[in-house]
Amino acid sequence: ISRVRKSETLKTLLLQLNCHFTWRLLEKNAEIDELEERLHNQLEYLLNANKYMVYNLLSYIKYLQGNYEEAIANLDEAEKSSLANAAGVKSKLLVTYSNYAWVYYHLKQYDKSQLYIDKVNGVHEELSHISNAKDSLPEIYGEQGWSMLKFGRKHYEKAKECFEKALKEAPKDPELNSGYATAVYRLECLEKKSLDENCESLDLLKRAVELNPNDSVVKALLGLTLQDLKRADEGLKYIEEALEQTPNLPYVLRYVAKFYRREGMTDKALGVLKRAVSLIPNSSFHHHQIGLCYRNKMHEKKKLSRTDPQNKRTYTREIQELLQKSIFHFKMTVELKKTHTYGYTDLAQMYTEANQIVKAEEMYKKAFNVKTITEQEKQQIHFYYGNFELKAKKCEKEAIKHYKEALLIPVMTFEKEKCENALEWIAERKIKQNPRDAFGFGLLGFVHQIKKNKIDAVECYEKALKLEPHNEEYLSHLCELRLAI
Structure with a gap:
């Protein structure tokens, strides 16, 4: 006892x-x-x-x-x-x-x-x-x-709070300032908002670099933030300083490569990533970035093949080689990190390019099964899955289902806007083909409702109900909107 x-x-x-x-x-x-x-x-x-x-x-x-x-x-x-x-x-x-x-x-x-x-x-x-x-x-x-x-994105907000508390006691501590700036930077990345000059991480990263000029990782993050703010020339200085300081630090190489890739310097990015992979061969991040580089190169070759039809055969061979390289690295990404949702969607898109429709669908399903999936990621997967259903499988009904699911997720991303546009296009096409298409008006009503255009939404649902008077879904939305107005 x-x-x-x-x-x-x-x-x-x-x-x-x-x-x-x-x-x-x-x-x-x-x-x-x-x-x-x-x-x-x-x-x-x-x-x-x-x-x-x-x-x-x-x-x-x-x-x-x-x-x-x-x-x-x-x-x-x-x-x-x-x-x-x-x-x-x-x-x-x-x-x-x-x-x-x-x-x-x-x-x-x-x-x-x-x-x-x-x-x-x-x-x-x-x-x-x-x-x-x-x-x-x-x-x-x-x-x-x-x-x-370190323990993952669900803890970033808490990490930020911890660094804030620590900085109250030691405001000039270089490591704490670096940690705080990194936490804020990662939170902003998660929100996927387009940054403006008021973005919180910019001043914090600048302060961290001033207090800790030897921290090349934070320097590289500052470079990426300036690139996001359309100040890439300024960002490049920090990127190259970071690379010069620690040419063999994988954590710096990954950010340097990301900067180069986004700036269209794809070959330079690949060179840096190959060095990073030689240092840490099992990094899913590095393999994902390499896959993105090969995908970019593939798209460039596709454009060239359209403007230079005489060399079509050469371009076709090169496009196939780049496609296979991209598939290889995206496969490595998800093998090394089973929860890399973007790895699955990128791999699915490459399988679609290769006309491997069954494999592509399997990847979308795997992406949805990731247990640590965020709302933003769900929205993105629904968008790409919708595109896949519409363009590769020619199944409009399933595409509409995915676009609608994406819009019901209460977060704002670039993909949300794309889903709204896709549904609007489908609805307007249906109405143009048949002005008595109740489904088209109902779909347009749904898009207006999501966009908070209540008057337009009511008008569309009323038209849909005139054509299909016993439709409970349209009736329900209409009642809800009328009460709100």
Whole structure:
């Protein structure tokens, strides 16, 4: 009984600790193995003093995998790394000691767990004489923010909050400023909005680069942001500086290549990506970017073949080669990262180009089955699947279904507008062919309703109901709109 009581008492103390076990990182769908691989790559290529954070997170991953021995081994490395680089900053050990306490608790080694709880309290006691900030240590919030960023997009908002809290205590800390700028940049990328001069990440990235001129990754992100803002000449300076600083850092090479590709410098982008793949052969990101480059080159050749029909045979051969290369790299993308939704849709489009309709459809279905799928991604897949049904399978009914599904998702993306246009085009074509087509008017009513053009929507549904008086769907929409007006 006393052992059970001891376990319960310990659990109460453990829940008060600030570490990976209390940060609610665990998700059933988190790509643990893929994350583990990325962290091992970071240990190899990142040379900054924050390796202890990588070991701490690796330890937590090993716990999630049920490998407690490896979890302890990684915490040993984290402790060594902290002591070697912290130069007397004991607060950097707090997360490591807290993680130790949790792992030993799960191993039912309660005395050792208590020992590490005591160590955490000891460090806090020491620090309380210097500062009153027991619960607002910037190192802890910084490490939490960093871990949230690594654990995936669902945690980006929380990561941003953590860095904000840390910066209140240490506003000029270079690493914290880099982390905060990165979190905001990633959130903006997720929202997929077209950026304007007021975009939040621009000033944050500039500040991070000023405070930390050696951080080539943040420099590359600044370059990409300036490119998004149609200031590519300015962005190129940062991109080339980042590349010069760390010519063999895969995390910089990926962003440099993205910049070159989007600027139409496809061969330059491919050169950089091939170097990145030679360093990290199993990066789904790099393979996806290579696939996009070959796809761009294929489209360029297609344009040339239309303007230069005399060399059509040569172009046809080159187009086929580029198509196969693109398919190869998109396949690698989804094999290496099973949750890469854009990898599936890009591969599906290439299979459609190759007239492999069954394989293309299979990829769209796989994309929908990704467990970590976002609303934006769902909308995008519905759009491309709709196009596929309309153009490749000549099935207008299924295409309409996908376009409508996309419009019912309450997020704003470029694809949403495309779906609206596609449905409007189908509806107007139907009405032109047959002015008594109730379905055409009903479809146009739906598009107006989505666009919040209530008066136009009512008019269309009324016309549809005149032609098909017992249609419950039109009646329901009409009632809803009239009440709203």
